[in-house]
Amino acid sequence: MSDKVSVIIPCYNVEKYIERCLESLERQTIGIGHMEIICVDDASSDGTEDILRSWEKKYPGSIKVVLSERNNRQGAARNIGMQYASGDWVSFVDSDDWVEPDFYEKLLRRAEGKTYDIVACKFMEDASVAGSGITEVTDKGTGEAVEYFVTDDMVRKEIIRRQPFGKVYPSIIRRAFLQMHRITFPEKLMYEDIYFKTLLHLEVSRGAVIDEALYHFFKRPEGERYKPDELYYADYLTVLMFMWKEWQRRGYFSRYENELMAQFIKEGYLGFLKVLFARKGEVPYTYFLLIRELTLTLTPAADKKHYLKNSPYFTDAQKVWISALWRDVDKADFEEIAAMTLEAGGI
DSSP, rough: OOOOOOEEEESSSTTTTTTHHHHHHHHHHOOGGGEEEEEEEEOSSSHHHHHHHHHHHHHTTTTEEEEEOOOHHHHHHHHHHHHHSSHHHHHOOOOOOEETHHHHHHHHHTTTSSSOOOOEEEEEEEEOOTTTTOOOEEEEEEOOOOEOOSSSSSHHHHHHHHHOSSSSSEEOOOEEHHTTTTOOOOSSOOOOEEEEHHHHHHOOOEEEEEEEEEEEEEEEOOGSSOOOHHHHHHHHHHHHHHHHHHHHHHTHHHHHHHHHHHIIIIIIHHHHHHHTTTTTTTHHHHHHHHHHHHHHHHOGGGGGGHHHHOOTTTTTHHHHHHHGGOOOOOHHHHHHHHHHHHHHHOO
């Protein structure tokens, strides 16, 4: 196996978690010599840098630490990492996550001899606390792969609708593909992965998804989870505007208008509402009005699209909120729908 993977890890105040992440990479069956691990310390104020330096000293040929003078969020850290990457493939791993020992072996084996832009796998949420060791998945899945090969616009439309590659992290992405299509992350903002993920699906020509859970997303304890506030909401709305403008700049609407309207309603309108409900407290009515106004401004003809109301890609709960786009919803109506949504476990 000759291909090398550039693993990019943005790090910010993760002294409790980063060693578990690096240990899972150290245990990779392809051997650490086939990996270029780029740790971008995004101006941490705890002991993260010292831990990273110790690992860099342990594996000077495979681990590189890059320091950022100021905190610019994960998007900027990933972009910096890509500037240092030299591998055939790029992989993004969050510093509090970890991967199965055969994560890269299985992705690279699937890519061998193919012209894939991306190879992805399934993932699992894991609440294992730091210090408890690296948990592994016993029932990972079938291991079978589904191949996606874009032959015409109809296939592309289906990829946009289904979003088969899911989150951008459990994957290897060909570095030349990212460079050719100028796909990077928004900087100094949260929710940067929404922007990146949609461009990935709009540009990918060939890829595969393995039916195996090989990546652990760490589900932090309740007390450590971020609490969305006005700045987080502003970041979300800003990313949505960047995403919409980039779709326009690249001329996607002339070919995929219906699909992109549905995508914006899913990632923008419903995604923003999901963040609001994640507060697990009072859901602000004013923010609902704000995201509804933005959605209706950008997708004025969406109510004429029959598939939005009958799409199999929206749940019944989501369809209730979609219908709320085109009818008067006063505060009392909103609170009633919100209460039913919270009782059902969210959007």
